[in-house]
Amino acid sequence: xxxxxxxxxxxxxxxxxxxxxxxxxxxxxxxxxxxxxxxxxxxxxxxxxxxxxxxxxxxxxxxxxxxxxxxxxxxxxxxxxxxxxxxxxxxxxxxxxxxxxxxxxxxxxxxxxxxxxxxxxxxxxxxxxxxxxxxxxxxxxxxxxxxxxxxxxxxxxxxxxxxxxxxxxxxxxxxxxxxxxxxxxxxxxxxxxxxxxxxxxxxxxxxxxxxxxxxxxxxxxxxxxxxxxxxxxxxxxxxxxxxxxxxxxxxxxxxxxxxxxxxxxxxxxxxxxxxxxxxxxxxxxxxxxxxxxxxxxxxxxxxxxxxxxxxxxxxxxxxxxxxxxxxxxxxxxxxxxxxxxxxxxxxxxxxxxxxxxxxxxxxxxxxxxxxxxxxxxxxxxxxxxxxxxxxxxxxxxxxxxxxxxxxxxxxxxxxxx
Numbered sequence: 219x220x221x222x223x224x225x226x227x228x229x230x231x232x233x234x235x236x237x238x239x240x241x242x243x244x245x246x247x248x249x250x251x252x253x254x255x256x257x258x259x260x261x262x263x264x265x266x267x268x269x270x271x272x273x274x275x276x277x278x279x280x281x282x283x284x285x286x287x288x289x290x291x292x293x294x295x296x297x298x299x300x301x302x303x304x305x306x307x308x309x310x311x312x313x314x315x316x317x318x319x320x321x322x323x324x325x326x327x328x329x330x331x332x333x334x335x336x337x338x339x340x341x342x343x344x345x346x347x348x349x350x351x352x353x354x355x356x357x358x359x360x361x362x363x364x365x366x367x368x369x370x371x372x373x374x375x376x377x378x379x380x381x382x383x384x385x386x387x388x389x390x391x392x393x394x395x396x397x398x399x400x401x402x403x404x405x406x407x408x409x410x411x412x413x414x415x416x417x418x419x420x421x422x423x424x425x426x427x428x429x430x431x432x433x434x435x436x437x438x439x440x441x442x443x444x445x446x447x448x449x450x451x452x453x454x455x456x457x458x459x460x461x462x463x464x465x466x467x468x469x470x471x472x473x474x475x476x477x478x479x480x481x482x483x484x485x486x487x488x489x490x491x492x493x494x495x496x497x498x499x500x501x502x503x504x505x506x507x508x509x510x511x512x513x514x515x516x517x518x519x520x521x522x523x524x525x526x527x528x529x530x531x532x533x534x535x536x537x538x539x540x541x542x543x544x545x546x547x548x549x550x551x552x553x554x555x556x557x558x559x560x561x562x563x564x565x566x567x568x569x570x571x572x573x574x575x576x577x578x579x580x581x582x583x584x585x586x587x588x589x590x591x592x593x594x595x596x597x598x599x600x601x602x603x604x605x606x607x608x609x610x611x612x613x614x615x616x617x618x619x620x621x622x623x624x625x626x627x628x629x630x631x632x633x634x635x
Contacts, residue, residue: 248291249284249546251276252311254322254332259299260421260446263480264472265324268346268529269294271522272321274515275533285540293317299421299446301331301630308332312339318546319344319536321529325420325445326350326393327630333358342548344536346528348471348494350396351605352615354573359535359555361528361567361576363495364603365400369471371580372493373404373441375595376469381438382410387428387452388443390417391631395622397443397471403609413437418444419634423451429459432466440468449473450481463489463585474523475589484589494524495578496564497591508563521589522563531562535569566600575603 253272255265276290284290293315295307304323311317312335320336321344323329329345336343336357348363363369376384384405388394394417402412413435416428425448432440444452449470456468469491475498478484498509498521508530512522535558540546542554556571568577577600583591606612626632 246288248289249286249540250291250293250315250317252315252317252320252322253292253294254297254304254307254311254320256299256324256328257294257296260448261297261299261324263447264445264476264525265297267476267520267523268324268525269322270516271512271526271530272346272533274512275530277515278511279533279537285537285546286544288546297323297328301325301327304328305331305335308335312336312341318342318540318548319551321346321532321536323347324525325391326396327391327420329358330392330630340548342536342552344529344532346532347525350393350400351607352396352619354575354605356552356574359532359569359574359576360603360605361532361535362525363578363580364575364605365397365607366604367495367578367580367601368493369397369400370404370607371597371601372469372471372491372582373401374408375493375582376439376441376491377405377408377410380467380469382408383413383436383438384410384441385413385432385435385437385439386415386441386443387432388417389420389445389448391420391445392619392622393445394443396618398441399618400607400609401441403607407609417632418448418452420446420448420631422448425452425455428452429455429461432456432461433459437466440466442468442470443472444470445472447480449477453481453487457486463487467491469493469582474525475521475591476523476526478585478589479521484585485587487585488587490585491582491594492585492591493580493582495581496522496524496527496562497581497583497593498522499583499590499593500564500581502563502565504561505563524564527563531560531564531567534560534562535567568600570603573603573605575605577602 255269297304319342324347326349343358346361348368351365386398538558539551539554543550559568565579580597582595584594
């Protein structure tokens with residue numbers, strides 16, 4: 219009470235408003251943000267570099283004066299490639315740490331697990347990875363691809379250029395199962411054939427039976443939605459069985475430059491394909507600058523890739539929204555986010571006001587011996603995100619998700635044996 223009277227008296231004498239005094243004090247406080255990724259476990263191979271690019275963007279903003287005259291402070295938490303852990307850590311970031319935003323998650327199982335937490339608290343998550351779609355949340359900004367910005371154009375391109383007979387392989391959780399439903403609808407409409415569909419548990423290296431089935435089926439193309447370090451075992455066994463890219467090419471939806479580097483001997487994968495919105499090989503000044511900064515920060519031997527880049531530009535989209543709002547208040551930032559665009563390393567990106575996904579250019583790359591990609595096809599311009607493919611109604615897609623969830627004991631991943 220006495221303190222408030224003294225402040226008011228000082229304001230009267232000096233002519234400085236009480237509002238300004240309190241605003242000035244608040245402006246000196248840092249802005250706390252959370253990063254929630256798998257720093258350990260099977261997904262660490264992919265998620266650690268996204269954490270790094272997020273930190274790089276924050277470091278750059280701080281070096282340029284921060285946001286609203288305030289520095290950004292990071293609170294880092296490990297999801298441990300475990301979905302209940304993601305839920306606990308998300309709750310801590312929101313309730314205990316009181317961060318203004320969270321950047322993170324990779325697998326759809328982790329995102330599905332934490333989505334209700336962000337909605338319950340009316341908080342804000344930036345999700346940086348391509349995914350199966352069938353979702354839109356007012357509390358999530360999706361900076362990775364929706365199905366019509368990766369999966370669908372890649373399958374159409376494969377049908378037109380590689381063959382009509384497909385074999386589908388994936389990890390046993392929500393993204394691959396749902397992605398393959400989308401893929402099967404599209405292949406059927408094109409007049410192609412799905413010769414097989416097989417899954418392995420996340421983190422599993424038990425791929426021998428799947429390889430035998432692929433050899434027996436003799437597809438024209440393998441469509442791969444395996445995530446994490448299980449890809450190491452899959453491609454090693456594929457090559458050991460004599461299935462090179464010349465005989466049966468593979469198009470992957472979760473393998474990029476980072477995974478190729480981690481797997482080693484990229485020449486063994488030369489000629490296979492991946493579909494993304496960003497490749498390190500994009501020829502532009504903006505991308506050259508990004509790659510140079512990432513290597514300067516983390517080592518000249520390091521590579522960039524699509525989720526790394528999406529994690530990076532997501533920070534800048536959030537920062538622009540904070541600047542426009544004049545505050546890091548989450549409710550006010552959510553109102554300014556749909557207006558944001560940014561010239562990212564992949565090209566211009568826009569947040570769609572209707573579904574909170576991002577307009578993005580689609581690209582298909584062919585793996586080179588050095589672990590980089592030759593871009594063999596790209597869309598002419600950024601594509602409007604469409605989270606729900608038109609092959610089924612929204613009600614039907616929601617039913618597909620519900621059936622998987624209920625069948626897996628109300629989890630977003632098939633329970634391990």
